[in-house]
Amino acid sequence: MTVTRLGRNPMYQQIADALREQITSGELEPDAKLPTEAEMRDQYGVSRETVRKALAQLVNEGLVISARPQGHFVRRRQPMVFRPQAEFRKRPYSPEMDAFMTEYAGEGREPRQVIEVAIVEPPEDVAKRLHLEPGDLVAVRKRVRYLDGEPFNINDSYFPLAIVRDSEIMRPEDIARGANEVLAELGYRQVRALDELYVRMPTPEQVHRLDLGPGTPVGVHVTTGFTGEGQPVRVAVTVLPGDRHVISYERQREASNEGA
Amino acid sequence: MTVTRLGRNPMYQQIADALREQITSGELEPDAKLPTEAEMRDQYGVSRETVRKALAQLVNEGLVISARPQGHFVRRRQPMVFRPQAEFRKRPYSPEMDAFMTEYAGEGREPRQVIEVAIVEPPEDVAKRLHLEPGDLVAVRKRVRYLDGEPFNINDSYFPLAIVRDSEIMRPEDIARGANEVLAELGYRQVRALDELYVRMPTPEQVHRLDLGPGTPVGVHVTTGFTGEGQPVRVAVTVLPGDRHVISYERQREASNEGA
Known part of the structure; x- marks a missing residue:
């Protein structure tokens, strides 16, 4: 996947936007594991720091849970x-x-x-x-x-x-x-x-x-x-x-x- | 003022708690300027880093606005x-x-x-x-x-x-x-x-x-x-x-x- 839609936003934001869309559309389901940091670096061609900023953004929005060392997961909402x-x-x-x-x-x-x-x-x-x-x-x-x-x-x-x-x-x-x-x-x-x-x-x-x-x-x-x-x-x-x-x-x- | 009530919490938390109480009780009114970092260091006998963590906590809760270089202010809520x-x-x-x-x-x-x-x-x-x-x-x-x-x-x-x-x-x-x-x-x-x-x-x-x-x-x-x-x-x-x-x-x- 390439991220080109929102060229004017910083790269970490574009990655967070892409993941958010997959989460809210249901493509990434509750409890699903996100790609690893290494996989995301390869996929988007960005630095480890950029990947981490994108993930931190989603954790802050309450969409993703960080469970090291296993990785990041889509937060289950059972309201x-x-x-x-x-x-x-x-x-x-x-x-x-x-x-x-x-x-x-x-x-x-x-x-x-x-x-x-x-x-x-x-x-x-x-x-x-x-x-x-x-x-x-x-x-x-x-x-x-x-x-x-x-x-x-x-x-x-x-x-x-x-x-x-x-x-x-x-x-x-x-x-x-x-x-x-x-x-x-x-x-x-x-x-x-x-x-x-x-x-x-x-x-x-x-x-x-x-x-x-x-x-x-x-x-x-x-x-x-x-x-x-x-x-x-x-x-x-x-x-x-x-x-x-x-x-x-x-x-x-x-x-x-x-x-x- | 000394902060002793919540001895088991970290110091920055105790300072944040004290300020929060002053804000929610109305002692510190909307738009009031908080003490400067230097004043708070003296008042509580803590490091600059501790004061900054306390202030960051209140900014995160939406209670305080950081307006450098003027300082920190109580956020006005006019709902x-x-x-x-x-x-x-x-x-x-x-x-x-x-x-x-x-x-x-x-x-x-x-x-x-x-x-x-x-x-x-x-x-x-x-x-x-x-x-x-x-x-x-x-x-x-x-x-x-x-x-x-x-x-x-x-x-x-x-x-x-x-x-x-x-x-x-x-x-x-x-x-x-x-x-x-x-x-x-x-x-x-x-x-x-x-x-x-x-x-x-x-x-x-x-x-x-x-x-x-x-x-x-x-x-x-x-x-x-x-x-x-x-x-x-x-x-x-x-x-x-x-x-x-x-x-x-x-x-x-x-x-x-x-x-x-």
């Missing part, structure tokens, strides 16, 4: 669907979402989670979303979810301590019916939520907790849940590694706009 | 709200979303967009979402949206050529009432959409088109629009740089679950 709407609506309402979820279903994968509970001063952004006063404390449930033994995502849920103090939410155990149901029993049923999603590079703590490889950005999904009276009673912060998730929503046109 | 629900629902239905949008409103910023239209063979993932047969072509409207002269995001919308061939969608101009309305006039009103969001490092082409700095991941938002009969008639791919956007949805509990 899980994160579906924020599921908490207020038990099943998808359209055949498209049904098909989509089936496609990405993690068949046969073993889920597990580790839960810690703590009473803390809220981070500033949480305090603001919960309309807390200075000095108010929160209970936080910190969960790391694993799939087949690998950390998949982090979910930290914050509740005003004043309303959950003596409830099940304070116990570091799974709540089968969900923390939302416990809040409802305490008189704080959430009827609305506002979701914010930020796209970021991970902090070192997130790299560590989620065992992230280089070039793996994260989605930070922040949900604020409100009661019918508009009182915010929960902030859930979920950190979703980009190589392991697709976040999905379904939407319907509102009836009142039908004729617009 | 725009990307609100996919707006196309099917003209106004937010909750006071929380109203407040949220006001907070992030880009007051007084000058919007502009550049539009190109082309007839192309669809990328494989678009062909699949539009249920196209091999050989079917698509019309694509490629838009780059600018705010105050800076590229903000890219939106590429694909339509089956067979249904939009002679319509306004083929003209490289803004469609004041929106492409969705044109599709409706052609008999293809979209009543449902499925949104997928992927979190990735940008490709070199995206870095170039969006003028992205190092350590800036992107959200890739893919919307597929369906008619009442379940026919997919539009795929819109929006590339949202993580440093310039927050993606937001509002959700309501379904009435049928009220008593659950």
Whole structure:
């Protein structure tokens, strides 16, 4: 193969572009081994340094894994669907979402989670979303979810301590019916939520907790849940590694706009 | 200041952690100048190399900008709200979303967009979402949206050529009432959409088109629009740089679950 399409770009970029195309088109499949550095030097007639820059670029984009001394491999992406709407609506309402979820279903994968509970001063952004006063404390449930033994995502849920103090939410155990149901029993049923999603590079703590490889950005999904009276009673912060998730929503046109 | 909290981490990490905390807490404000390398060497009693590694880490996370010879600065994040629900629902239905949008409103910023239209063979993932047969072509409207002269995001919308061939969608101009309305006039009103969001490092082409700095991941938002009969008639791919956007949805509990 010769690389001539993008003559104005540096050679390492052209090689990275060619490999990226083979990966995204599926010509090079997940887990496939890339040609060795020596093979690529011969194939493209370039220096070892140029080949290494091309490979480093793809590692940085999260497309390729470097597993020395065996070589470089196409990264397998087996994303899980994160579906924020599921908490207020038990099943998808359209055949498209049904098909989509089936496609990405993690068949046969073993889920597990580790839960810690703590009473803390809220981070500033949480305090603001919960309309807390200075000095108010929160209970936080910190969960790391694993799939087949690998950390998949982090979910930290914050509740005003004043309303959950003596409830099940304070116990570091799974709540089968969900923390939302416990809040409802305490008189704080959430009827609305506002979701914010930020796209970021991970902090070192997130790299560590989620065992992230280089070039793996994260989605930070922040949900604020409100009661019918508009009182915010929960902030859930979920950190979703980009190589392991697709976040999905379904939407319907509102009836009142039908004729617009 | 002395850094002792995280004694088990390497020194450069501890310095990066300390600075990150000052940035995220707001103690160091957007556009603030960080201490010089010399000041940090004195302050922490470390080598120039250690200071540089700490700063490089924060540049990589997208928190700090290196503007030599002036020094390092806290990156200003002025995110725009990307609100996919707006196309099917003209106004937010909750006071929380109203407040949220006001907070992030880009007051007084000058919007502009550049539009190109082309007839192309669809990328494989678009062909699949539009249920196209091999050989079917698509019309694509490629838009780059600018705010105050800076590229903000890219939106590429694909339509089956067979249904939009002679319509306004083929003209490289803004469609004041929106492409969705044109599709409706052609008999293809979209009543449902499925949104997928992927979190990735940008490709070199995206870095170039969006003028992205190092350590800036992107959200890739893919919307597929369906008619009442379940026919997919539009795929819109929006590339949202993580440093310039927050993606937001509002959700309501379904009435049928009220008593659950």
